Every structure is written in C-alpha cells, then in structure tokens.
Amino acid sequence: xxxxxxxxxxxxxxxxxxxxxxxxxxxxxxxxxxxxxxxxxxxxxxxxxxxxxxxxxxxxxxxxxxxxxxxxxx
Numbered sequence: 299x300x301x302x303x304x305x306x307x308x309x310x311x312x313x314x315x316x317x318x319x320x321x322x323x324x325x326x327x328x329x330x331x332x333x334x335x336x337x338x339x340x341x342x343x344x345x346x347x348x349x350x351x352x353x354x355x356x357x358x359x360x361x362x363x364x365x366x367x368x369x370x371x372x
Contacts, residue, residue, distance in 0.1 A: 303328045 307314040343354045
C-alpha cells in the first residue's frame, strides 16, 4: 500500500516533478493524498467486518498496535 512518488510517476508516465508541481497547484501534496487513501482503505476494511483488526494491521504492515489506533485519527 505504500506507493512512492517515483512509482506513481512511472505508472502515470510523467515525471515525479510534474506530479509535485500539479499537486502543489491544487493545494495538496503526494504524501497528503497517500495518507488520505490509506485512511480510506483502513476504514473500508474495518467496516466490512470480514477481517480481524490483527489481520488488517498485518495486511497494512503496522508493527506497533498504537500506530494502527492513531492512524485513522490523523
């Protein structure tokens, strides 16, 4: 789930700098978008109620349970 700017640029076939410039014009940045998407994934997985919290933590690579509990609030 941890997509890097360079990976996104490669997928979109543009330079990382172009992505940064565009996002800055839109009033955001890559890390904010990545965090937003990550929160959406966490909430969706929690609401679906098919996986345990431990399974979700493992899937999203949370090593420390307190980080998992804090992440959706930020």
